[in-house]
Amino acid sequence: IRIAVLASGSGTNLQAMLDAVDAGLLRHGTVVLVVSDKHDVPALRRAKQKGITAVALDKKQLKTARFESELLDLLSAYRIDLVVLAGFLTILGGNVVRQYPERILNIHPSLIPSFCGKGYYGRRVHEAALARGVKLSGATVHIVSDEADAGPILAQRALQVQDDDTPESLGKRILETIEWKLLPETVEHYCQLLEHEMNLNTALQAQRY
Ligand code: GRF
Numbered sequence: 315i316r317i318a319v320l321a322s323g324s325g326t327n328l329q330a331m332l333d334a335v336d337a338g339l340l341r342h343g344t345v346v347l348v349v350s351d352k353h354d355v356p357a358l359r360r361a362k363q364k365g366i367t368a369v370a371l372d373k374k375q376l377k378t379a380r381f382e383s384e385l386l387d388l389l390s391a392y393r394i395d396l397v398v399l400a401g402f403l404t405i406l407g408g409n410v411v412r413q414y415p416e417r418i419l420n421i422h423p424s425l426i427p428s429f430c431g432k433g434y435y436g437r438r439v440h441e442a443a444l445a446r447g448v449k450l451s452g453a454t455v456h457i458v459s460d461e462a463d464a465g466p467i468l469a470q471r472a473l474q475v476q477d478d479d480t481p482e483s484l485g486k487r488i489l490e491t492i493e494w495k496l497l498p499e500t501v502e503h504y505c506q507l508l509e510h511e512m513n514l515n516t517a518l519q520a521q522r523y
Pocket of ligand 1 (some may be wrong): 321322323324325326327328400401402421422423436489493
């Protein structure tokens with residue numbers, strides 16, 4: 315399964331996937347393309363270090379329509395089977411999502427349906443969780459639909475919120491103890507499913523002719 319990872323920032327979830335490939339934990343997929351919506355972000359450097367094509371499509375310069383058409387061109391040029399959003403701050407338009415039905419996954423640092431959707435990103439997610447006084451938070455990997463953070467949930471893991479947590483400490487713990495494991499694991503399972511589906515389709519087609 316040929317994977318494109320879309321990331322806007324530090325790219326530690328991307329790194330976790332690359333490390334999982336090296337460790338043999340992610341075996342049914344390979345990251346062949348990394349795209350960012352900003353120039354010069356660590357995520358792009360992490361990709362280049364591994365010899366993976368890394369492309370910046372500057373959202374501000376390109377405007378939405380061109381950004382999306384250039385992204386779709388890249389995904390098809392690299393024959394991408396699965397897109398993984400790992401800390402990608404642009405919400406993909408319906409146009410992109412419709413071209414890759416059930417082929418785009420996202421990780422969100424809360425227990426969906428809490429603290430998700432438009433406006434809930436980065437530090438704000440954890441601020442909102444602490445302000446509400448929840449005792450559990452965590453991360454969710456889900457399929458992307460045309461509404462932000464609303465697609466089918468594939469995997470979720472929780473941790474205890476501590477009394478002295480700040481948005482930073484909570485975010486860091488969720489990232490390091492949950493996200494770095496949950497994302498590669500879920501992507502591996504999903505790639506296995508996609509591979510079975512593709513093999514089945516090939517077998518069915520062969521019978522028809
Ligand atoms: C993660 O918490 C992810 O869930 C969220 O943005 C953060 C990205 O971190 N969507 P990184 O770029 O993978 O280091």
